[in-house]
Amino acid sequence: MFPEGFKIIRHLHHHESHKSPRTHTQSGTVKNVQTSDNRKIKVVRRVLDVNQQMAERNRQMFHENGVFVLNIMSSPGSGKTTTLEKTLERIMSNIKCAVIVGDICTTNDADRLARSGAPVVQINTDEFGGDCHLAAHVIEKAANGIDLEAIECLIVENVGNLVCPAEFDIGEDLRVVILSVTEGEDKPLKYPLMFRECDAAILNKIDLLPYLDYDSEAAVQNILQVHPGIPVFELSAKTEEGFKPWIQWLTAQVRSNRNH
Ligand SMILES: Nc1nc2c(ncn2[C@@H]2O[C@H](COP(=O)(O)OP(=O)(O)O)[C@@H](O)[C@H]2O)c(=O)[nH]1
Numbered sequence: 001m002f003p004e005g006f007k008i009i010r011h012l013h014h015h016e017s018h019k020s021p022r023t024h025t026q027s028g029t030v031k032n033v034q035t036s037d038n039r040k041i042k043v044v045r046r047v048l049d050v051n052q053q054m055a056e057r058n059r060q061m062f063h064e065n066g067v068f069v070l071n072i073m074s075s076p077g078s079g080k081t082t083t084l085e086k087t088l089e090r091i092m093s094n095i096k097c098a099v100i101v102g103d104i105c106t107t108n109d110a111d112r113l114a115r116s117g118a119p120v121v122q123i124n125t126d127e128f129g130g131d132c133h134l135a136a137h138v139i140e141k142a143a144n145g146i147d148l149e150a151i152e153c154l155i156v157e158n159v160g161n162l163v164c165p166a167e168f169d170i171g172e173d174l175r176v177v178i179l180s181v182t183e184g185e186d187k188p189l190k191y192p193l194m195f196r197e198c199d200a201a202i203l204n205k206i207d208l209l210p211y212l213d214y215d216s217e218a219a220v221q222n223i224l225q226v227h228p229g230i231p232v233f234e235l236s237a238k239t240e241e242g243f244k245p246w247i248q249w250l251t252a253q254v255r256s257n258r259n260h
């Protein structure tokens with residue numbers, strides 16, 4: 001059975017995971033890097049770090065249960081929770097979802113998301129300094145509070161941060177980054193790893209465009225510059241303008257998981 005309301009998980013700071021960022025795409029590589037004074041240095045990345053092993057274990061657990069996992073990331077206030085609230089409203093009748101939400105403190109987002117009827121597990125990272133990301137071992141613990149057999153999609157709202165969460169594989173199938181129009185067009189260039197690591201990008205709060213000196217086209221170009229070909233959805237989680245293509249794309253992703 002689903003937990004009533006939501007659960008709160010406080011966890012120990014995982015020092016090892018901080019030292020061992022995600023090496024998913026570059027694992028095992030030895031790169032020769034030319035420095036400005038013409039010295040060559042070897043950059044060696046560890047094949048499997050602690051977080052990566054746990055992420056793979058999570059991935060296996062989710063796959064065994066037929067659960068598709070979506071990791072949503074952005075800086076604080078870009079609209080993760082609002083987008084998720086509106087997304088759940090639209091997909092819950094077709095796709096059974098549960099949510100894990102990470103914040104340093106408070107259960108505010110869990111309160112908001114639990115209204116959708118989806119089981120929600122809130123993780124608070126404040127106990128040992130407040131991790132700026134969710135690591136794989138925390139997701140494993142949170143997932144233990146969810147009946148995985150009863151759902152087909154697990155959505156993780158990561159801690160608000162455009163840097164650290166991109167480095168930690170949590171065992172997800174898909175990563176989505178949200179950038180809101182009030183943050184400036186240049187953020188994909190300043191924080192390229194996040195945009196490179198994600199499978200789709202949402203440009204949120206387009207309802208505010210009439211009030212801003214914001215160049216949407218430049219923002220999209222900047223996203224595509226760091227991640228050529230990535231789907232970009234321009235929408236407003238407030239008015240739900242532009243929501244349809246996002247919902248259609250997400251639904252197709254979950255369905256393709258069903259068929260595997
Ligand atoms: N105008 C406008 N405000 C939005 C939109 N999406 C979210 N917000 C507001 O932005 C603030 C932060 O949103 P929230 O979903 O909590 O962001 P999170 O921190 O990324 O989860 C809240 O005041 C929301 O009401 C949007 O599309 N348009």
Ligand SMILES: [Mg+2]
Binds near residue numbers: 080081082109157
């Ligand atoms: Mg939130």
